[in-house]
Amino acid sequence: MYKDLRGFIKQVDELGVLRRINGADPKFELGGITEVAAGSAECPALLFDRIKGYDSGTRVFTNATTTAQRAALALGIDPSLTPLDALKAWMKKRQTLERHSPVEIDKAPFQDNVMRGRNVDLGKLPAPYWHRKDGGPYIGSGSIIIMRDPDGGWINSSIYRVQVHGKNRVTIQFDHLGRHGAIIAKKYWDKGEPCPVAVVNGQDPALFIAGFEYLPDGQSEYDFAGSIKGAPMETIRGPLTGLPLPAHAEIILEGELVLPSEATLPEGPFGEFTGYYAADARPAPVMQVNAVYHRDNPILLGSPPMKPPRFHFGLPFRAASIWSNLEMAGVTDVVGCWQHVAQLMTVVAIRQRYAGHAKRAALIAAANSYMGRLVVVVDDDVDPSNLADVMWAVTTRCEPAEQIDIVRNAWSSALDPRIPDESKRAGVTSHSKAIIEAVRPFGWKDKYPPTSALTADETREIEEKWGSKLRGSPVPAATSPASKTRKRK
Structure with missing residues (x-):
């Protein structure tokens, strides 16, 4: 494992x-290249260097986990x-993860380069303008914000966006007051104290994943990241805040969130994962950056929201949760669940056993599809992760007058x-959802015309035998990074 x-x-x-x-320009061009690459068939990861206005070796890494392949890695x-x-x-x-609490070490590579006090200059680090109508440069589009709850002492490490406002000030946007970060900050502010905080840029992917995974209060993202890797995360104690900082991160900002009564700054707008802007600039908490640490030739992890179907992670965790919800509710024979269009369309594949099976699923x-307006159910011969396959089912098995229903006043978001x-x-953020049963009608499914397509098993056999020839330049499974890891165990 990395x-x-x-x-x-x-x-x-x-x-x-x-x-x-x-040679990319960090103002619009770097973000534009990222979006074009993410929308291409290959969807490569990108490592930017010699960025306009910055020293050679100061880099930005984007599209890290936007494909299923790299998400799996x-x-x-x-x-x-x-x-x-x-x-x-x-x-x-996920069901068998073992807890690995972080371990503290004495020295970290990012301590090799330090700016403190008046020497802090965020202008030396890349902070791209990701979208043309963004309110400013964002160093934090995939950054982890480290905070300690003053009551229980537990560490919260979540992803919030971070906009640069000068040499030593940034804003952190918590989205709404129910976020863990906002709750923790308010506890300090209510006592008239600034909130110690660290911004981690360029963390390893396991901590990035932990940062956007929904974990309950008190559960540490460090523990979860360690569980993914099968080994404890190494941390060092922050010199100014005492917060545990990931020892192998690339860039870290350390400081405090000042009381809102003392200062706020206009944050945003910023392009959202829907492909739209959701709000104008609005006041946000200000972080006074008192120290910056970075490795030699540092790498900023950039994960800007982009127009769907581009998404920051190539495996839909929400679909996995819906799949589990279906099974816990007693819905049998679910063979797959997936989400498309940046989680805005949910597809469930089932092996029909009884009348109403598809509608029940x-x-x-639909009840668990955040913001999504489309819920599609397909038969077990359709791959829910393949949108072309799904649309084939919709266009050949769904009779709109009989197999489409509308659910009103359903779960959505202010981002809609x-x-x-x-x-x-007025606080009304509900919408309607279309339920599409793209399945053979149960009453005469056995009389439905047989398909001419390969079955899933037949397709798999062809892939295993001829896939390397079809792809042209494969990485054999036996030599893939994950396979190497398995061999070493």
Whole structure:
């Protein structure tokens, strides 16, 4: 398993899916290249160097885990698995994760370069303008914010966006007051104290994953990241805040969130994962950056939201949760669950056993589909992770007058661009969902015309025998990074 972000980049390079880009402008161009690459068929990871305005060797890494292959690699799963098989493998691994609490060490590579006090200058580090209408440069699009709860002492390490406002000030956007970070900060502010905080840029993928995974109060993202890697995360004590800092991170900012009564700054707007802007600039908490640490030739991990279907992670964790919800609710014969269009469309594949089976699965999936307007149920011969396969089922098995239902007043979000502003201001953020049963009608499914397509097993056999020829330049499963890891165990 990779030790840090650099180790992960090396593994991505070994898979043949890393592209090196020199000379990009951090204002719009770097983000534009990232989006074009993410929308291409190959969807390569990108390592930017010789960035305009910055020293050679100061780099930005983007599209780290945007494909199922690289998402699997980050989770320690065989990257040669099909997307659906990789999601199944993660669900199985998730159930058997062993806790690995972090261990503190004395020295970290990022201590080799230090700026403190008046010497702090964030202008020496890359902070791209990711989208053309963004309110400013963002050093934090995939950064981890480290905070300590003053009551229980537990460490929260979550992803929040970070906008640069000068040499030694940034804003941290918590989205809403219910976020763990906002709750912790308020506890300090209510006592009239600033909130100690650290911003981690360029953490390894396991901690990146832990940062966006939904964990309950009191559960440490460090523990979860260690569980993914099968070994404890190494940390050092922050010199100014005492916070545990990931020892192998690339860039770390250390300081405090000042009281809102003393200072706020306008944050945003910033492009959202829906492909739209959701809000104008609004006041956000200010972090006074008192120290900056970075490795030699540091690498910023960039993970900007992009227009769907581009998404920051190639395996849909929410689909895995919905799959588990279906099974816990007693819905049998679920053979797959997936989400498309950046989680805005949910697809469930079932082996129909009784009349109403598809509708039952669809209603449970709809109840748990955050923001998504489309819920599709397909038969077990359709790969839910393959959108073309899904649409084939929709166009050949769904009779719209009979197999489409609308659920009204369903779960959405203020990020939903279709909800009018006046409704959002009134706190109304619900919408409707279309349930599409793209399955053979149960009453005569055995009489339905047989398909001419290969079965899933037949397709798998062809892939195993001829896939390397079809792909042209493969990485055999036996020599993939994950396979090497398994051999060493």
